[in-house]
Amino acid sequence: MNRQELRLAGSGGQGVILATVILAEAAILSGKHTAQSQAYGPEARGGSCKAETLISDTPIGFTKVQNPTFLMALTQSSFDQYGPEVDESCLVMIDSSLTVPEGFKAKNVVSLPILETARNKVGRLQTANIVAVGAINSLVGITDDETITKAVLMHVPKGTEELNMKALVEGKNLAEQWSKENKK
């Protein structure tokens, strides 16, 4: 049974929930079972936010992530909060502005300039979540390019399609470049 437990963490307003919705959409479009949920405080922006997508070949009972196979953190505080919960086989993707604490358990930590790419290469910081989606899909292998593109377009506001497509491609490029440099 193939089962992925993805946990994405960040600060409220960074679009972390939307990123998990898009990943869940991609799973559905690929004919897989999925469960997406989120945990956040009463505040709409700021505060830590955790969102999750389970993807499985078989129907899903419990809908929450218990043992993440993948963790993303976009802020240091969310990384400090959720990082210690993962075991050593978990693939961890963090923004390159974050620091990995000493003795961190997970062996595979991918540090990518998600926020900087969104701000400078795509041209808008708000697209960081879509940059992340592109990178995650490449690292985790959820679906093909066409399907992830469709999933993104189903969920971004009208008028932002071009910008978000650029963000998706930039995210994919970041992950591919990292894989090339680290596989050898």
Place this chain on the structure above:
Amino acid sequence: MGDVVLMQGNEACVEGALAAGMRLYAGYPITPSTEIAELCALRLPQEGGKFIQMEDEIASIACAIGASVAGVKAMTATSGPGFSLKQENLGYAVLAEIPLVVVDVQRMGPSTGMPTSPSQGDMMMARWGTHGDHPVIALCPSSVKEAFDLTVRAFNLSEKFRTPVLLMMDEIIGHLREGMSVPDPEEIAIIDRPTVKYPDPKRLPYHMKKGQLVPEMAPFGMGQRYNITGLIHDESGFPTNSVEESEKMINRLMHKISDNYNYIKDIVTTNLDDADTAIFCYGGTARAVQSAVEMAREKGYKVGIFRPRTVWPFPENELLKAASKLKRIIVAEHNYGQMVLEVERVVKDNCKIDFVGKWNGSVITPAEILAKIEEA
């Protein structure tokens, strides 16, 4: 059935309501039910219906009652704090026999509690929140698909029996997104309220033939003027202090539900045939139970699930029958112990009863239920 689409529990509730014929939503947004109001605001005008954001929760249910009296299928949705406020008018709808669907996406309380955290702490308020003796129909979905299906059923039951029906969701299912296929309209059975065909000003509005339990309804504004009141009333719709009439009325309100119990009941059992232990659960908790039972079965424990989707009226006979073959029932719910009281009342000494609860805003995990199973 259509293709599988990604949908949120709250969204599925709205689509189910629209499919059932809801054409008015009146509400006051509150987490974790807000998506229901948001989607109604978008979807109702597309379907020729009306969305009204009212000034508060009390006005919301009052507005929905008014729309229903005029012949329109109506719904309001809220969470614990709003559900508290709606209790008075809920009783009004019971006594005046107004079809209505009230959704409570439960969050942690009491008071404003923890708005984004799951709970099932309103189950007894659903039963006894409004004052006076009264029957209640309440349904609990455990998946996004069930949020759709049970919303349709809530409307159908409310129309058939002219009574408010409660859809007791929880944050787990309300905010969960998963795949579901939306049934085609022809696959959905729709029930409409018993309606007076030719409104007659001389007709007694609550008149019934002998043995009839649900009076035909005349939509307001269609030719028959009549009185609607929250006071005990006779067939004329006007208040009465008659001992005979008041006893007759309460008896009928009770019997219109209890005599139709077999139609209203809805219980899903899993792996009970060879089980010596059953987990009693409902709503979002069932998802953790499902995983826990799979884990326990792999370890050789003979465990099954008893899951009412209609929680009120409580499945007394069915649970007692199941209990007679069991050694133990474990009740799992996101509260300090509510439906477990009903289980204890019904099962008595027929088998051992254990409890797994949660009241800290987090979710009961399969491991916690498994640990209770292994405790033996």
